[in-house]
Every structure is written in C-alpha cells, then in structure tokens.
Amino acid sequence: MCRPATCRVAGCHAHAGRRPGCHAHARVSVLNRVDSKNCMLTRGVSMAPRRSTQEVVSRIFPLYDQAQPTHDPARRTTVQKDHPNPTAGEPLDVVVVGAGLAGLCAARTLVERGARVAVLEARDRVGGRTLSSELGGAMIDLGGQWIGPTQHRLAALAAELGVETFPQFHAGRKLLSWGGRLSDYRDALPPLSLLAQAELFLTDRRWKKFLAEIPPEAPWQAPRALEWDGMTLETWKRRHLRSAGARLFVDVVTRAVLTCEPRDVSLLYFLSYLRWGHGLERLISIPDGAQQDRFVGGAQQISERLAERLAPRVMLQAPVRAIEQHSEGVTIRADTGTYRAPLVILAIPPVLAGRIDYAAPLPVKRDQLTARMPMGSVIKYVAVYERAFWREAGFSGEAISDTGITVTTFDDTSHDGRHPALVTFSDGQVARDWSGHTADERREAVLAEFVRFFGLEAAQPIAFAEKDWTADPWSRGCYVGVTGPGTLTAFGEALREPCGRIHFAGTETATEWMGYLDGAIQSGHRAADEVHGRLRSEARGR
Template identity: 35%
Template structure:
C-alpha cells in the first residue's frame, strides 16, 4: 500500500545537517511552508557532539564532528553570534611536535599546506625540497578561478592527473613527499583522501577556495559546535521536522494545466517526496546530502547521466575522530602546544581541543585514509591501544592514562558514511562538474560539497544552504 499523503507545502528539505537546517530556516524567513526530513534519529549530520560525565562532576563537551571556525568564515560566524555561541582561540601556545621516521623534534611553528614560524629540525635539503614544491603548488593554485574549477583552460590536464602523480614529479625527498601526502589526508576540503585517489585539480581547487593560510582552525566554541543543530531546529516550530524517516524517492511531474482530475493539486504541487511513512506533496525540493548519499535516492524523471555519475563516484573521506580526555592539559607543562604531526602508524595529527572553562585536557586525534582502513579492522581494545601509543610517542607517556576515550568512526555512521566531506577522483570534475550545482527540474542541491567557497567546512554548508534556499524561492516566484 502507498503511504498516506501529508499536507502539501511549498518546499521539502531532505537532510537536517547544518546545510539543510540553514536552508529550512531561510525558507521560513522567506514566508514558505516546508517540511524538513531527516533519515537519522537526530539532527546535525556531521556536526555533532556529546557531553561527558566525569568523576568530580565535570561535564566537558566534546565535538565528534567538525569543531573549528576561522576569521574569514563570515556566514558561520554570523550564525554563531546570532545564537549566542561564544568562541575562543584554539590553544596553540608552546611547541609543535614532529615525528618523522625514527626522529622526533619540537619546533615553534606549524605546517599544514602553508608553513609558519620556525621550520622543524629536519635536514635542510628535505625542508628546502618541500618549500620549493610548495611554491610550485601555490603557483598552480593562483591560476584557478574562484568558483568551481572545471572551466579553467588547463582543467582537463590537471584533472587527468592524481595528486600523487604531481608529488612524484615535483618532490625529491621522502620528507617532502610525505609533507604533501599528509596535507592531502589532514585538510577538510579533501575528504580526506590518499594522494593517489584524488584529482590534482580537486586539491588545487580546495586550496584556492578554502586556503589554509586564512586559518580555518583559528577558533573553538565554548560548549562545542555540536550544540548548534538543536538550536537551529528549535527555531522551526512544531510539525516541520521529521526525524528517523529516510527519503526513498523524489518524483516530479510537469503539468501544463489541470487535466489530472485532482482539482489542480498536481499543478500547484508537482513534486512528491516519498518515505516509508508518508508522501509529501510540494512545489520544490532541496536535497541537502553528500552526493554519495544522494545516490541512494530514486528520482523520477531520472537524473542526467553526469549527475548520476557524480553521486556514484564522489566518495566520502575515510576518517575517524578520537577525543581523548585528561584531568588537565598536562602537555603545556612541558612547553608543548598539544599539536603533533607525524608519520606514525595511526595518528598523523592531533590538536589541543581543551575548553578553558572546564579545565579538562582534551586532545582531538584523527585517523585518516589507508591508516583508517587498517585501524578500523582492529578490535575495540586494539584501536584504543594504537591511538594512545601514537599520542604517547608524540607527547609522552602521560598520554596512556586518559579519563575518557571516545571514537567516532565516520565511515560506519548510517546516512553519512564518511568525513570530513566528499572528494573527486581524477577526471570527475571535468566530466561531471557542471552537475554539482545545476538543479534537476525542481530539485536543488545543498551541502558543504556544493559550496564554491569553504567546501568541506561549516562555512561551505551554511553558504550552500542559503544559496539553495534563495534559488528555490526565486524559482517559485
């Protein structure tokens, strides 16, 4: 039996992550009626966290998804200010730790794409090789347009090659090769991905539109970023949000007149959004999902071939985030910032995520790419032991005795299946890039992957949600 028809509305938004929530609120402000339908039991998608209950009554908040914002991410900052969410500078006083091969050093600097401060104590030939390659990388970045890159005159050639091809051609030392491979796995707009998986054009475009030099990890949020989705959904009012209700299909009709025997209902609301529980008639839809998840939906009429291929081939990043909580940020007593980088077996990057208002020490550690595949195959105790062993190699043996250890294995999360975002393999941008933002009839696309500025970050999600809502409103007149 067909599910019952719900009350008709102007718009349905599919997906209640940050982008979908922003789009829904923008539609409401424009005076449009809507439904927001989310497959999971909670809102937020990749923007989520939890409050821990520790001995002594302390209740630190940890972000299991994204957590940082930067000074040029203006739409996200406006959203935080509107909801009274305060921010503080990410802790970075002290030295960074680098472990490469059998060597460990500390230095008063940092590198993730761009270098700042003191260089690490690696052989000068290694550092010079990395910096010479970085200069060539930035020269290619500067040639790209501000928007999506597939119209660039050299797009086909850049897209044909993997990032690993470029690394092999451009670097001459193991350290310089690792420098860029680490960059590919660590930065949000890349998925993350291994350099042999991802298009060179995609990496260049990511650095063009979400440059690390603009410090996207400048601020953390008191109470965590994961508090925002509940605040946004609370603004929508009763009856708008549907949770735990996966959308299965989106069906469009294009009637010219009332000849359907339904009193003109189809002409007024020519789109049907189908779930297992109901059918939602509406005038237009925003699909606010990663392309890989949108591939699970059925469309009638069918999507164009390039959009289908985009959904099928734009894979989600393989990344787990691990939050390790201590009585206090003990690494600061050793003159360390809590930021560590290196070619350890599991954790290539960790950072101090401690909120000064609760006093706990919190390290955020990331397991990405091929490392994630190997780590995910371990048992629970093995995964924990592997992460803590790497943190101890970076920061010292005190890392082995946390108060709490929490993992979020994003590839295993239903209806998300990866983090930070989706990435493009070689050739996909030039074959299917036109489909990224192009509406399919009355279906519009949103999500951080769709953004032309700050893709892969909160800012990209906010911008794409606002832009999709504005396009839908314009379409409806």
C-alpha cells in the first residue's frame, strides 16, 4: 500500500482486502437468518452435512502474552532484498501501487499478457489487509481469514496456489450478552421478544425488496438512491424499528460486517453492501455464509505465493509519495526511486490514494470521494490455549456483546485441533475508544470478557496477540471504506473511473463481494483488463 509523507500513525487491513476478510476482512456470523421460523441474532446452525469450500472448488475447477506473534521466515517473500530494482535497465508498461490481493492479481494478469510491470508496496510484506502470524505454535490470522460460498474467484485462486481450506467450527451453545446480561441458547433463536422477531422478519422482507432495485455496478442509479443516500442507517432504524431487540440486531450487524456504527453509513451504502455480498443472511452466517471456511496456514499465503511468482517485480518498503501525469505516461516517486510507465494502477483504499501528492489535481469527484470514504474501525485479538475448554463445556466459542471491549467472538482453533484458540473483535466505536488504551489494558479487558463468557480457564492463554488496524498507516482502518449520506450519489461514479493515466483497483471498487478478498481479486482483474486494452489501443495508434 502507499502512504503520504504526512502519515505518522502506526494500524488494518483484510477483509480485502476484510478486508479482517480486513473483509477481505470478511467475518462475522452474528446472525443466521430472519424468516418466519428463524429470526434474530443467531449465528448459524448447520442443518445438514456439507462439503468444505475446497472440496466444492475441486469439483468446479478440473503473546502478546509471553511473546508477540511472528512471521514464519520460511513463508516470507523476499522479493525486494533478493532481486534488483525492476526498473534497472528495464522499461515498464504499468506500475501497480499496492501488493494486496487486488494489486497482485492485476500485476499477474498483466504479466501473463506480456506487460512489463512493477509492483510498489509500502509495507515490508505483501498481503494488504491479510496478515498471518505464528502464535503459540500455530499460524493465526490477524487480518481477513474467511471464505464462503459464491466467492469463486478466491476459491479458485486458493486451489491453484495449493492453499487448503477447512470448516469454521460452530457446534454448540452460543452466547448473547445484552446490556451486560449473559444468556445462552442452542437453536437459531436467541432470547428476543416476539415483537423483535416480528420486526426483524418484516425488515428482512423489506430489505430484500430494496436490494432487487439496486444495480451492483451503480447503486447511485437505483430509483430511490437519493432517498436512501439522504439518511443514515441509524435514521432508518429509529424510524422503522420500535423494539430494542430489532435495533440491537441492526447495531450488531453494522459493527460486525462494516466495523462502523449505523450513524456512520448511509442507508444506500448499507443496502448496496448487502447487494454486493449476496444478501444479509449470507454475509452474517457460518454454514452457507461468508464465514463458512478458513485457510490452513492463514489467508496471507495466497498473496505470498502470488508475489513469489511475480518476483523480482514486487518492491517492498516502497511507499509512493507522488504521481505526475504527462502526455506520454506517468512518473511515480517512491522511497525506492522514481518509476516511469504509460499507466499506473492504484490498488489501495481511496483514503490512502487521497494522501498521495498529485502534480495536477485529480477531478473534483475523485478528490472529494477520497475525503469522504474513511475506513471502518477494528481491533482483532487472538488468544491461544492449552485446551478447548469451551468446546468441552458444550459452547461453540461464539458470543455477541453490546457492552465491553468485544463485539463478536469465535472459535479460532487450528485445522488439526492441536492449537485451541478464540478470536474476538472490537468494532466501530468500541475500536475507536479502545485504540486509545494500552495493549496491556486491551489484553486484560479481552480476557476478562472471555472469563465472563467461558469461565476462569480463559484467563490463562499460552499466547495472546492483537492487531489494531485503526493505527496501521498503510490501511488507516479495516475492513473496508464506508460512505455516509450523500457520498455515493454525488461521487460514487468516481470509484472506478480512470483519472487520465491513473486506474483504480482494490476491494472498494468491486461490484461483487465488495470489502472481501474475493472482491479484491475481481477488482484486480477488472483493472488489468482496462489497462491491457488501453496499452493495445495506444500501441495501434502509434
């Protein structure tokens, strides 16, 4: 990713890239479904045996505790140190800024078509909003980590690169902490009132009708776009929902899926996000949902293996400071040198693209979009234990809370069961508030919540790690960029529209699974197609 010279802060990532899946950062199975039989804050009960994502793809495609998490040196790409600067004696056709999944997929597509490409990444690693680290003897994900049905691009790429998947554990009792009161339940129905259930059933039906009106490529062209973009989700919630339980549903979904508050996003953006993610139920479920499977060895491997194939074209620790356009191409000034090419792809979030110095101002819509699409706010925590005591007690490891430091919690045990773990998230305002505390204070608060949920054994992890994405200078938050009222209708068309010789990728520009790793891949392929077509057109015109 790239940052401007003024960046001083040190935190996200996933989903995208979610993203903590950031998306990529893509996670959260807080609720399962809303229908006449099954509504509320439930988190997915498997009703029938199913194949893992990897099995389906194979058929479709012939401590902080005692130690901080560490990267496995054997897995790390050393493309910059082991190889010369790709500009040395070699002219370029395209420079790609950002070595997350979007940038790497764009670069690989272009290289396969014969283009000469350099990838500039500000971090000392590839992967963007995915981040896999060793903790307590196992590889954990501190960024995006999940994959689910209909994420065919991500599944196919993982299969091609030999990255296996395994099911997310979710069997057992689930926990709901509402107003500090803890309750557990086995079925799909948490303890919410009949009024709340009825409101959620009607809300689900209403939202599905809304989604049918939204074109995924241009939500701002929906018939009611101006109306929906003229209010926040909070405004709509207060106007249409009366029960505390139904309002809690909306709050938790917004925090868990978008890592922001209902007051932060327009109703149009929220509905568009549901449209891009194939509906509310798929976004928030484990079985048959976006949290269905995880990657053996971590999600960052996908980017690392792509980068290995692109070496020596990937330059690490190469933040881009300035871009200058001229009649024949672009000049990109980075910490590692000056790069020249006919075209450039910015595969970074809009908020980061807005921090680059452009010799000539970008078009007004693009410039103002970058100032109006901040990243969500999330801190991710993983605790590794000797035993999966929550499973032994009959719990799935899932918990939802509207108070304290945690919002959603999941079982994060390794694929072989040898390294039991829990993962939890501070989302939205909770992340903003706790980002101002020390890491020791956050650790103490998280473990106190785990003790409240699962008992005294939760107080003694053998390893503990966190990632504060709100403080990451190369992401500025996670999982995904969000927009408030008036932004999509006024500036949305600038998301993917090239600005002269500058093209745009990144999960924020996706039209399917926006905010997730799959969306990042789609955006990289789309940007590569645009640039490749333009290179051919300009070559014919010479």
